[in-house]
Amino acid sequence: MITIRRDDPAATRHIITIGAHQLVADMSVASGGADAGPDPHDLYDAALGACKALTMVWYANRKGLPLGDVGxxxxRDNTEERAGVYRLTATITLGGDLTDAQRAELLAVAGKCPVHKLMTAVETRIETRLA
Known part of the structure; x- marks a missing residue:
């Protein structure tokens, strides 16, 4: 379970608890927050980047590819978000003694990470209710 609790009743900062880990979320100053942490859109976008990076590392380890650093x-282009279009571009940097074919293979794997699939190919149904 993931929990989110307001840190201070007078502030917009929230503490996100995921198992043994804690993160902070807030709104930007322009939106009325204190910018004490990333906003929910940033966290959503970061989930995609983290999933791509971790998926490539997992795949490279499994296949014995000489993958070094991953970035x-x-x-984000959210100019059409209200019209139903939210564009993300993930630019990948790969280190290690990789061939062009291995780089292409890792790029293809990044496009198949689970969060990418959730964002593009799965219908997410959300129920919001009071406790």
């Missing part, structure tokens, strides 16, 4: 930069 994923996620940029």
């Amino acid at each position: 994923v930069a996620v940029t």
